[in-house]
Amino acid sequence: MTSPKITIVFYSTYGTNHGVAQAAVEAAEAAGAQVRLRRIPETAPAQVVASQEGWKAQADRAHDIPVVSHDDLTWADGIFVSSPTRFGGMASQTRAWLDTLGPLWQKGALANKTVTATASAQNPNGGTEGAIQQLYVTTMHMGMIIVAPGYTDAVKFEDGGNPYGFSTTPGALSEVGRRSVAHQATRLVEVTARLVGADLARADAA
Numbered sequence: 608m609t610s611p612k613i614t615i616v617f618y619s620t621y622g623t624n625h626g627v628a629q630a631a632v633e634a635a636e637a638a639g640a641q642v643r644l645r646r647i648p649e650t651a652p653a654q655v656v657a658s659q660e661g662w663k664a665q666a667d668r669a670h671d672i673p674v675v676s677h678d679d680l681t682w683a684d685g686i687f688v689s690s691p692t693r694f695g696g697m698a699s700q701t702r703a704w705l706d707t708l709g710p711l712w713q714k715g716a717l718a719n720k721t722v723t724a725t726a727s728a729q730n731p732n733g734g735t736e737g738a739i740q741q742l743y744v745t746t747m748h749m750g751m752i753i754v755a756p757g758y759t760d761a762v763k764f765e766d767g768g769n770p771y772g773f774s775t776t777p778g779a780l781s782e783v784g785r786r787s788v789a790h791q792a793t794r795l796v797e798v799t800a801r802l803v804g805a806d807l808a809r810a811d812a813a
Contacts, residue, residue, distance in 0.1 A: 610806060611799040613640045614683035615792075616675050617690070618647035618700045621661045623727045623777050624689040625669055627788055630780055631687050631725075634789035638796040639807035643682070645675035647690075647704045675704065677711055685721035685754070685799035687792060688742060692726050695734035696741050705745050718750030721799045723791055725773040735774035743771070754798045756791045763787065 613635045617628035628644060635642045646669050649656060656662050673679075680686065690701040711717050724742045726735040743753050756763060757770045766787040767774060773787045780788065800807050 610639050610641050611684045611796055611803055612643075612682055613685045613687060613792075613796060613799065614643045614645060614675070614679045615687040615689075616645050616647060616679075616704075617688070618698055618704070619665055619669065619689075620691055620698070621777060622665045622668065623775065624691060624725070625665065626780050627689040627725050627727070627773070627775070627784075628687075630785050630788040631689070631792040634792035635687070635796050637789075638793040639800070640685075640796045643679055644672060645679050646672045647700050648674045650700050650703050677708075677716075680708070680711060680720075681716050683720060684803045684805070685723075685795050686751075687795055688722065688724045690724070690726055690738065690742070692728040692734045692738040695737045697726070697738040701742070705742070708749070712749050715750065717746070719802070720751050721754045721795060721802065722746045722751045723754045723756070723772060723795045725775075725788065725791065727775050727777060730776060731767060731774075733776075736769055736771055739769070739771040739774070752798075752802070754795050756787075756794060759794065760787075760790045762790050 615628050615631050617624045619625035632644050691698040724739045726738040728735045765783045
């Protein structure tokens with residue numbers, strides 16, 4: 608048996624969700640998974656992105672990360688998604704990407720894969736719970752299996768307590784945030800491994 612395959616997908620305007628995704632990669636690999644890091648393509652006009660220094664800087668930072676493809680999703684046993692929030696829902700870039708997955712849905716290619724999600728917003732009450740729930744509703748249509756963090760670790764009582772997925776405000780991850788993302792990514796790997804009968808060779812194993 609092989610280790611579970613996890614694709615970590617993010618959209619990031621200024622870098623927050625990119626940082627979450629990178630922390631998830633580290634945790635998933637440490638938990639014994641094969642990991643692909645992929646970005647959701649930008650849908651805003653190039654001149655709009657270029658007009659904001661922070662937005663352009665993030666686009667440059669993520670430029671060498673491959674854009675997520677259908678192959679990245681069919682390859683995976685589980686998927687980790689990180690997205691900003693816009694007006695109480697997921698960012699339009701994330702929604703547009705999800706809307707391209709119709710051919711996979713028609714073939715049942717995403718059925719029985721695990722999924723977990725995180726989100727960011729300008730302030731703690733900016734709609735992250737709603738954004739994550741919207742994404743989960745879409746994945747339920749595809750027959751995916753949601754692996755929410757719930758309150759399965761003490762860190763969830765430190766990080767703001769969103770049981771649907773880690774949520775954060777803009778900026779670099781705090782130490783608590785990093786532990787929360789690590790818990791969620793590790794939980795995804797462990798649950799996925801049970802479902803697919805995979806072996807885990809934990810990086811911290813004796």
